[in-house]
Amino acid sequence: MHLDSKVPDGPLSEKWDRQRFELKLVNPANKMKFKVIVVGTGLAGSSASATLAELGYDVKTFCIQDSPRRAHSIAAQGGINAAKNYQNDGDSIWRLFYDTIKCGDFRSREANVYRLAQVSNNIIDQCVAQGVPFAREYGGQLANRSFGGAQVSRTFYARGQTGQQLLLGACGSLSRQIAAGNVRLFTRREMLDLVVINGKARGIIVRNLVSGELEKYSADAVVLASGGYGNAFYLSTMAMGSNISAAFASYKKGAFFANPCFTQIHPTCIPVHGTYQSKLTLMSESLRNDGRVWVPKNPEDKRPPNQIPENERDYYLEERYPGFGNLAPRDVASRSGKTQCDMGKGVGDTRRAVYLDFKDAIKRDGRDVIAKKYGNLFEMYEKITADNPYETPMMIYPAVHYTMGGLWVDYNLMSTIPGLFVLGEANFSDHGANRLGASALMQGLADGYFVIPYTIGGYLAQASLEKTDEDHKEFNASSLKVEERIKRLLSIKGKRTVDDFHRELGNILWEYCGMERKDEGLKRAKELIAGLREKFWENVLVGGSGKEFNQSLERAGRVADFLEIGELMVIDALARKESCGCHFNEAFQTEENEALRDDKHFCHVSAWEYAGDGSEPVLHKEHLKFENVKLTQRSYK
16 A cells, blocks of 8 residues: 655745645534544643634543543643743754654654644644743743753753643643533543444544443544554553553554554663563653763762762763763763663662762752752652652652654545544554654644644545445444454453453563663564463453443453554564664664664554454555755764
């Protein structure tokens, strides 16, 4: 199948304006005739729902939480990028575009990334108008700080609560539309299947998580904004409820899955402290503005950090990457931290941690200044670890944080299934092989506020849509398939818990498909996951029934999907015979142990087509063309 990205012709800076002009329009009076389903209420989902309803579409919005405000976007801490250049330090739309392309190791689509940089300034204006309390300078201008992978200050923030404040703004707009009757909100629903009629997405099957009933909803288009799949690793910084089920159901109905092996490991997380820990906690990348990363030079040095003198400390990021120092990109900083621990220089009880030290910043600026910037983050760290970071360095270690892979979409954010649009972390489109810090919030709001309102109209204005409702045979067939899967899970009555299987899967993925990979380990992982999936369907214990509130059943369905996406991640990693960004295959590295790309053979998006249970997925390639930037070896020195 030919993957048509539908990128318009013309100069890069004019493509989005040209596309918006050429897209067909829906008459304002006709918008109310079209029904749109939005799955997810994070930044992408809430902003899309609010904007589409404001335009006049009939919108139904679904979330698994009891309130839209509990979406995982609320956990984002550090900030959101925009090319405002308030600091007058040389930033521009072009520089934000280039930094994003470079940080993604030249594995993302030029046109999508440039559009993201273009609309970034509009996002800030929109959020300020909503009352988002961004930090401000003394004179009233919005403040900025630096993030990894950039040498300018372009990250807008609200202390360490940026995601929460942005989501409150988007949910406020959504609530206004709910109150006006333009959006019907369905909470505590989980999408379990996509309904496709005559090749087009026409609805969804959801399970009411309170009553257990299966429900059918039809529409003229479906917008999927259901987040990423990092929880396949079991331990990650994602919310416990984050899952892949909605996107994976769409994959099984014909939506291609792109670049599943691209998983970002965040370098600044609170280290694992116990065997039965259920999740990890992120410490914002913004902390690396003022915190210095180091380990003892002597692997045998077990003294408390404040007793180790300066000349016996290894500030390894500053030494190896002097141009960016502690603000090296996430993939680079994560691998560097792991390398130090592998050399025996890790700290703490587990020896799988490094120090993030604020002593110099506090001495330079004073404790009050640091508290104003990072106070709530310091408080959170102290509550979790019982250490005071004002007095003792934080201990950090890399952890799974964000997935760049996702359902393949074209320039209009439409998947390979007509009528199925995919937004935010659920799609693959903007971050390549490694996400630039502070760009997740930017992409979610760009997709929801400024892209989907145009592109969904272009689809609906010219799509030939037959009249349908929930009584259509395809709805009945999808509902029956979901019900049969639920009955199968409940009938196994095995001896191992769902979490036990999930933990084992996470260990396999972290060991063989984590920060560093090699073909031998990936082949081993593929065998292990296949065997684990077989054991799961023979021996998993799921209590209760399907017609009730049943969290064990919820988790079982999600883990069944994680087992399948885990295998797809490994297959994708094996197929990519290069190192790029977060995909670091030990066989492909420079003499200085940096990622070594193969632009001749792998300058493409890997898009996988589901071929049925028990069959290998089919690989399709979208070849990436770089007409505006030069493909070069990444360097942050």
